Amino acid sequence: MSLVYAGICCHAPGITNRPQAADASDLAELKKQFEMLRQEIEAGAPEALVIISAEHFGNFFNDNMPAYAIGMANYYDGPIEDPGWLGIPKVRVPGNQDLSRRLIQNILNDAEVSYSEEWKFDHGMMVPLHHVTPNYDTAIIPVNINCQAPPLTPLHRVYEFGMALRKAIDALPENIALLGTGGTSHWPCTPDSGKINAEWDQDFLRRWSDNDVSAMTAYSDEDILQDAGSGALEIRTSIAVAGAAGGQGEVRFYKPIPEFACGCLIATMSID
Numbered sequence: 001m002s003l004v005y006a007g008i009c010c011h012a013p014g015i016t017n018r019p020q021a022a023d024a025s026d027l028a029e030l031k032k033q034f035e036m037l038r039q040e041i042e043a044g045a046p047e048a049l050v051i052i053s054a055e056h057f058g059n060f061f062n063d064n065m066p067a068y069a070i071g072m073a074n075y076y077d078g079p080i081e082d083p084g085w086l087g088i089p090k091v092r093v094p095g096n097q098d099l100s101r102r103l104i105q106n107i108l109n110d111a112e113v114s115y116s117e118e119w120k121f122d123h124g125m126m127v128p129l130h131h132v133t134p135n136y137d138t139a140i141i142p143v144n145i146n147c148q149a150p151p152l153t154p155l156h157r158v159y160e161f162g163m164a165l166r167k168a169i170d171a172l173p174e175n176i177a178l179l180g181t182g183g184t185s186h187w188p189c190t191p192d193s194g195k196i197n198a199e200w201d202q203d204f205l206r207r208w209s210d211n212d213v214s215a216m217t218a219y220s221d222e223d224i225l226q227d228a229g230s231g232a233l234e235i236r237t238s239i240a241v242a243g244a245a246g247g248q249g250e251v252r253f254y255k256p257i258p259e260f261a262c263g264c265l266i267a268t269m270s271i272d
């Protein structure tokens with residue numbers, strides 16, 4: 001079968017940690033768009049959801065940091081954070097080791113990846129999953145792109161990874177949905193936390209929606225750090241989705257929400 005859905009969304013922990021801090025109408029629209037995302041993923045009847053996130057040192061650290069890692073387990077526990085703080089109860093998320101293994105084997109024809117049979121999900125996985133698979137009844141295949149600990153994989157390589165992922169998915173008999181989760185501009189864990197460069201975000205989202213590969217991958221990490229903060233290094237997750245989907249993007253929701261310390265985003269991309 002094939003890739004049946006592609007989208008991206010933010011994973012700001014503030015969405016579940018302090019929802020009341022945001023403007024009520026913004027929060028209501030964000031939740032509405034998450035619900036639409038959930039329905040669209042469900043409509044594709046995927047046998048698994050591949051979720052590409054940017055891990056925050058919960059599982060991978062500088063002693064052995066993979067540029068790309070894929071989960072290969074029958075379950076994943078999360079959240080790794082205190083559930084009372086994150087506002088998401090502890091849960092065992094289903095995986096599918098056999099499907100992961102076949103996906104990884106296919107990807108290795110075109111890209112180098114590492115795998116892990118143990119993975120505890122942090123907010124990067126759990127905030128999106130809490131909204132799009134609230135009953136945790138869909139098998140998840142987690143993918144991590146190192147967006148935290150330089151040297152980072154170059155943006156053009158991320159797009160190519162997305163293409164390799166797509167080819168690997170299409171070679172499987174199962175229907176697969178794909179969701180990328182990462183930030184646009186934000187300055188987490190710094191005195192500038194709460195700052196958002198909405199103009200930079202909108203420009204990136206135009207490049208992403210047009211699936212303009214050269215424009216989307218033209219940023220240097222130094223430029224990103226200067227203009228959009230370390231959190232924007234996570235655009236790698238969105239770029240990988242664009243490489244996989246190959247279509248045109250549609251931004252359903254973008255709103256700077258300083259209380260959540262980022263621009264909140266939900267977008268889909270057609271599959272070409």
Ligand SMILES: [Fe+2]
Nearest residue numbers: 054124183234
């Ligand atoms: Fe993040």
